[in-house]
Amino acid sequence: MVLSAIAFFSSVLYCTTVLAAPNQISYGLKPNDRFFATSDGKPFFWQADTAWLLYQNLNLTEAKTYIDDRATKGFTVILTAALFQEGLKTPNRQGDLPFINQDFSKPNEPYWQHVDTVIEYAWQKQVRIALVPAWGNLIHTNDNLPGPVNQSNAFDFGQWIGKRYPGLPKMLVGDTNPYWMNKTAVKANYALGGAYPAQKVTDFSDVYEAQAAGLVSGEGKGAMITIHCTNQWFEGGPLALASSFFGHRSWLTFDTSQSGHSDFPPNPPIPWWNARRGYEPVEIMYKVHQKRPILDNEPHYEGRYNNAKQGNAYWNASNVRIGSYQAVFSGASGVTYGSDNVWQMYIPGLSEPTGSGPTRSWAEDISLPGSSQIQYVKKVILDRKSYFTRVPAQEIIIGDNGSGEEHVTATIDGAGGFILVFTPISVPFTISTTSLRSRRPKASWYNPLNGEYMVFALDGSLKSTETFTPPTAPDHSDWVLVLEG
Ligand SMILES: *[C@@H]1O[C@H](CO)[C@@H](O)[C@H](O)[C@H]1NC(C)=O
Numbered sequence: 001m002v003l004s005a006i007a008f009f010s011s012v013l014y015c016t017t018v019l020a021a022p023n024q025i026s027y028g029l030k031p032n033d034r035f036f037a038t039s040d041g042k043p044f045f046w047q048a049d050t051a052w053l054l055y056q057n058l059n060l061t062e063a064k065t066y067i068d069d070r071a072t073k074g075f076t077v078i079l080t081a082a083l084f085q086e087g088l089k090t091p092n093r094q095g096d097l098p099f100i101n102q103d104f105s106k107p108n109e110p111y112w113q114h115v116d117t118v119i120e121y122a123w124q125k126q127v128r129i130a131l132v133p134a135w136g137n138l139i140h141t142n143d144n145l146p147g148p149v150n151q152s153n154a155f156d157f158g159q160w161i162g163k164r165y166p167g168l169p170k171m172l173v174g175d176t177n178p179y180w181m182n183k184t185a186v187k188a189n190y191a192l193g194g195a196y197p198a199q200k201v202t203d204f205s206d207v208y209e210a211q212a213a214g215l216v217s218g219e220g221k222g223a224m225i226t227i228h229c230t231n232q233w234f235e236g237g238p239l240a241l242a243s244s245f246f247g248h249r250s251w252l253t254f255d256t257s258q259s260g261h262s263d264f265p266p267n268p269p270i271p272w273w274n275a276r277r278g279y280e281p282v283e284i285m286y287k288v289h290q291k292r293p294i295l296d297n298e299p300h301y302e303g304r305y306n307n308a309k310q311g312n313a314y315w316n317a318s319n320v321r322i323g324s325y326q327a328v329f330s331g332a333s334g335v336t337y338g339s340d341n342v343w344q345m346y347i348p349g350l351s352e353p354t355g356s357g358p359t360r361s362w363a364e365d366i367s368l369p370g371s372s373q374i375q376y377v378k379k380v381i382l383d384r385k386s387y388f389t390r391v392p393a394q395e396i397i398i399g400d401n402g403s404g405e406e407h408v409t410a411t412i413d414g415a416g417g418f419i420l421v422f423t424p425i426s427v428p429f430t431i432s433t434t435s436l437r438s439r440r441p442k443a444s445w446y447n448p449l450n451g452e453y454m455v456f457a458l459d460g461s462l463k464s465t466e467t468f469t470p471p472t473a474p475d476h477s478d479w480v481l482v483l484e485g
């Protein structure tokens, strides 16, 4: 009795310290509704790494090693799942299950105290954790059977999470969709002959609505919530964007896409996002809403095979850089990075390899080159004198702007302070410069591999239309043109 009273008391104390959101990296939607800001109005550039299984597979020592690495590389957010896939029945690395008897109304304190400790450690390193309260397959299975989170407990569980973890962005849905059908059957039927199978579509929106209402009730005003969609499994439904499902809800405070890991059409041929054209859903989200930050929440992960199939090439740092600059220049409020062995915290011997990428431990793959290079996307944006007036500006590119990994993207300061143009292919391009205030701007080429600027002299004052020829380098062909001043 005495022991449990002490445990309860100390956990309450503990929560109080954990949960006070540090001002320096909290969010607001002002002064520009498109971008994240700190509570004192400074830019907050979302540079996220993906670590869905952080609490499940790593012990505290390992989690600290991981967070230290990400903090050093300038990550500002880490995406995690409080409960993942089989996590309800499979104890975490410490041997703890999240609930007693899988009952969502009976949280198992040791499991959640480990989550608290990891979150608190990340905060000390200026890294904010984003939380998926329960992965999508806990709401419904692939086969479309209802999961353990349902109408009866979704509100209460959401409220509990909201109270315990205020100030952390929350992501519902977790790699499924609110509208679902029997995916196993759809795939099987397609393999048999390609006929589009008739399957019942089930709408699980009400469970997510209840979860969101619970979060808002537990956390109060200012809760930051989105959903993390995957591609649809049928034709004619909403596009796979957070706003397509819940765009009318005030709780949906930021919009996301998942451009995913495949550059060829899925089976069956359903509406899908191409991993090499992640800027397309970003452009759509930018047009649909005026007031929400936008993110590609799951672009192709470094070290993951195209379509997660062995035998295909795996996505490399170059693919990751190209997709990231294109998304941000097309209007995204930040970037999401992922590495195939790191999101799952793969430890040889502890779990079966998924085969979705070359088999290496998370501890090795935290050093993949893209994880360092991704910080230079943030740098080229934060180095500018203005942040909140930035807008996408494809219209300044004159002539063909290319497609996929040849797509040239432009973003400008709407107040005339700068022009940034990203080229993945290092061939000359022509732009209109009339948006720029200065006719004698400082001009440079920014190197996405190391964040360094190579200043060059303009030939006299800037003409209204100018052609620029990017430098050539042996190890990359992507560059950012910077005109400023
Ligand atoms: C975590 O696991 C590592 C092995 O990767 C081990 O060396 C370390 O002692 C463990 N730490 C804790 C706190 O259990």
Ligand SMILES: *[C@@H]1O[C@H](CO)[C@@H](O)[C@H](O)[C@H]1NC(C)=O
Pocket (backbone or CB within 6 Å): 148, 150, 151, 152, 153
């Ligand atoms: C939700 O799940 C619980 C446990 O399986 C069950 O008792 C309850 O009836 C379900 N509620 C709904 C609305 O399906």
Ligand SMILES: *[C@@H]1O[C@H](CO)[C@@H](O)[C@H](O)[C@H]1NC(C)=O
Pocket (backbone or CB within 6 Å): 143, 144, 145, 182, 184, 185, 186, 188
């Ligand atoms: C889903 O489809 C598979 C394959 O056709 C089938 O075995 C399974 O029973 C289906 N599940 C449901 C819930 O209908």
Ligand SMILES: *[C@@H]1O[C@H](CO)[C@@H](O)[C@H](O)[C@H]1NC(C)=O
Pocket (backbone or CB within 6 Å): 313, 315, 316, 317, 318, 319
């Ligand atoms: C990365 O992959 C692309 C194909 O998607 C390939 O053209 C390029 O050479 C690769 N880059 C490196 C550095 O391996």
Ligand SMILES: *[C@@H]1O[C@H](CO)[C@@H](O)[C@H](O)[C@H]1NC(C)=O
Pocket (backbone or CB within 6 Å): 283, 394, 398, 399, 400, 401, 402
């Ligand atoms: C430039 O790119 C956008 C998409 O980013 C496209 O809609 C537009 O047609 C392109 N313009 C030209 C001239 O290629």
